[in-house]
Every structure is written in structure tokens, then in C-alpha cells.
Amino acid sequence: MAKTKLKKFRAAIVRDFPALASAEFTLIGDGWDSIAVDVDGKLIFKFPRNKVAGAALRRESAILGAVRAAISLAVPDLRLHEGPPLFSSHLKLKGRQIETEDYDALPEEARQKLGEDLARFYAELHGLDPARMKAAGAQPVSGWHTAAAIRKKALPLLSRKLRRYARHIVEAHKALSPDPGGTVFGFFDGHGWNMAFNRKKQRLVGIYDFADSGFGPRHEDFTYSNAISPDLTARIVSAYEGLTERELDRRRIDILTGYHHLSELADFAGNPGRAKQMRRNFKVWAQQQPDFPGEKSRKD
Template identity: 60%
Template sequence: MTAIDRYRAAILRAFPDLATSPFRLMAESWDSTAVEADGLVFKFPRHEAAAGRLRKEAALLAVIRPAVSLPVPDLVLAEGPPLFSRHVKIPGEHLLTAHYAGLPEEARRRLAEDLAGFYAELHRLDRGRMAAAGAEPEAWGTAEGIGAKALPALTPELRPAAERVLAAYDRLPPDPHGTIYGFFDGHGWNMAFDHGRQRLNGIYDFADSGLGPLHQEFIYSSFVSPDLTARLVSAYEALTGRGLDRRRIAILTGMHRLWELAELADDPEHVPTMVRSFAEWVATADRF
């Protein structure tokens, strides 16, 4: 029996009305496998930790969905076994760097404003309520600990920039806007973007959302484009009246790339990708 046959059998045990629907594998990540059938997405966790994250995501989305304007998944859990979730697919595709480069000015402005509004709504959610639903603190660890694992994996040319970021991060005072509940995963792989209409249709994958410093929310859009981050920051400031520190965001962006490298430093398959990610950031980052 193939993988898709196993997933189809599990889905049909819970939803026999889909017996005549075509099934296809959508994507596989470290945490889960996604299957699509009849406009529905089914997500299967690949290990116990991922199962816990899926349950947490469903509980968080039950609070988030009524509070935000952008569509987000309406996760329904099927206990199985195996455990999996079901939600109506939000139409749209990933927004990658090449896609963003082709967007006209108006589409870029609208995207930044839509994201800014989404973040502003999320950040108004009560932290205690989100913690009760399963939100956990974001924690990268110390600059020393991250550097110990990340620096040896970098080329000699990249190490000076990494050392500057680590030193700057180590000197950062607490976030002036404190802790919020945030998405903390706002890159283009979690966007349902309508490339025909050049509009953002929705956001998904809330497993990495949690409680953390407000400025950290604005680092992930750099995976799409630094231009998107700059527009997003300005739109958020205009909408909320909160002034944001662009230097702090730059430092956190570089640190996030180093943290990812440190997390995967013992995985030779993924280290080159993480090194390349940091190099791309260095090439586009303003001085900090």
C-alpha cells in the first residue's frame, strides 16, 4: 500500500462521503504530511511531538479565528487512529521572492497593509487566554549558545558578520513593547496568495505561534523580501501608533538565521541551506 493509499484509508474511515474524491499529496514537512481531497486539506502529524503541536494549533485557532479579518484554517481534529486534522483549503499559493519581485506598487502596498492589520489584530489578543489555549514562550537561547554551534558551520567570510550580530543581540535591552501573542512565522510559505488577483487570501500554519517580543514578529517577511518588511513595519506603525526599532528588527532577523543554523548544525543535509540563508541576509541587510 502506498503512502497516499494509507492516508486515503484513514480519511475515509472518518469521512466516507469522500469515497469518490481524488486524493493527492500536497506537501511533506518535518512535522506533518498534507493531503488534499475535494477542496479539503488533511494534515497528518509524523511523530508524537507533531501530534501535540497539531492539537495546540487547533485550540489556538479556535480563539484566533473570530478575532482576525484574514481567513485562517478552521481545524477539525479526527482522533483516528491515526490523529489528523481537516480544514477547508484557503485558495492561493505560496508567495516567494521571485513572485514578490514581479508585483506592482499597489499590490505590494496592499499586501503590507493586510499583514499589518492581521498582526495588529493578533497582538490585541489576551496573553493569558492564549497561554491557556496552549501558546508557549518563544525562546532562542543565549547569543553564546547559538554562536557556539553556528559559527563553526559558517565560512570564514561570513563569520565577522555573524560575530557582529551575536554581539549586538547580546547587548539588546528588553523589547520596549514587551511580550505579545504573535504568529512568528510570517513568511511566504505560510501565505495563501492569489497570484491572479495579486491579493493575500489567508494565512495558515499556526503551530509556531506563541508568546514573544513584539519586534520579533517582523523578521520573517524578510524571507520574501526586505522591501516587504520595510513596508510592513511602516504600515503597522501607521495602524497602531507603535513606533518600531528597525535596527532591532535587523539584529533579530540575522539572529533568527543563526538560530536556525545552530538548531540544524548537526544535520549535514540542511546545514548548507541554513548557511546560504544567512549569507542571503548578510547581502541585503542594512548596517546594524
């Protein structure tokens, strides 16, 4: 199946880029909306799965056009090719994804620089004119599952101890007032898989995949970096406060992070393989919380 897909995509790419006929083509992503192809490690092509994904790709291209000149970090210069099939192209950002183990291995200076770079990225995005971003096609970000859906789908998949803590998080989330930081245009996908990090120079090169960007609660945008490290999130938040003179609620970010993990578990409740990973994500996060009760048992 993968070979068939690659053959089809290669033909579409070479039709518009005949000079790439002898290049090396590699499938690098099988995402929810699009499938990505790497060509010679220099170019990235994305093919949307369906009409809805195609509309999302067009929207992402327009949003990047509005964002690119306004932020300090590099982002893709996404060009659309009508085909058929519709696809996009952009130069590959020179860097690798950053995982928890990569961050943990960084020296103090590099960790602080990464936190500051990401804080500036968020501050610049949040400062963009909402009317301009709406005109570019930005929409409200997708909502998370309701408390009722999480109780029904996610909680039964957890151990007793984790289930008790999950109930605590659901109730804490329910008690949150509307975001005191208001609604902003943000990235809302700032985990390490969307970052191009130069490991040799120990610095962030750029950010990619703006498909999930849009309008949402300010504090929510700071939850995703916890997938890399809570230490990184703490550095981002502190630097962001210094740049914007706006205080953030760290406990609120923690509650939102836990609730998001539970919402993702509910998303994949019917997929044993993905549910196992989502369950692990919640466990790892929960055990990092100062109010997580008791010993950390393997059964949890």
C-alpha cells in the same frame, strides 16, 4: 515509503469521509510535526508524527478557534478527528505560497496592499487578550539558540567574511535590552510558505499553519517576512505603526533576523543539505545590510 504513508492516510480519511473514496489524494507536506494530504485541491488533512505533535495539533485547533473571529484575514477552520490515528481537516485556502520572486514581480500598489494586510494581521493578533489566548492553550514560543551554541555550531560553517559579520550580529544581539514592545501573542512564522496568495488578483487570501504561534517578544514577529523581502517588512512595520500608534525599532528587527538565520544554521549544522540552505539564507540577508563590509565575493 511515500506511497505507504499515503495509503495509510487515505484509509483513515475515507473511513471518516466515505464520499471521498474516489477523490485524488496527494502528499503535500512532510513537516516537522505533521504530514499533510491534499484531497482534490479542496481539503487539507494533517497527521501528527507523534504524541508531542498530536498535542500541538490540538493546541493549534483551539488557538485557531480563538483567533478566527478576531482577525480580518482568513485562517483555517481546523477540525479534529480522533481516529485512531488522530488527524485534522480543513478547507484549503485558495491561494499559493509567495516567494521572493513573486513579491519582486508585484507592482507598487500590490506590494503596499500586501504590507498593509499583514500589518493589520499582526496588529489584530497582538491585540488579543493574553488570558484568553492562554486559556486556548497558547504557550511561549520556542527560543533560539544561545550565543555559545551559535559560535560552536554555526560560525565554523561560514566563510571568513560572513563569520566576521556573524560575530558582529551575535554581539549586537547580546547587547539588546528586553523587548521594549513587551510580550504579545503572535504568529512567529510569517514567511511566504504559510501564506495563501492569489496571484491573479495580486492579493493575500489567508494565513495558515499556526503551530508556531504563541507568546513572544513583539519585534520578533516582524523578522519572518524578511524571508520574502526586506521591502515587505519595511511596509509592514510602517503600516503597523500607523495602525497601533506604537513605534518599532527597525534596527532591532534586522539584528533579530540575522540572529535567527544563525540559530537556524546551528539547528541544521549536522545536516549538510539543510545547512547549505541556511548558510545561503544568512548570506543573502547579510549582503542586504548597509553595514556588511567589503565586496560581495562568490566565496562568501
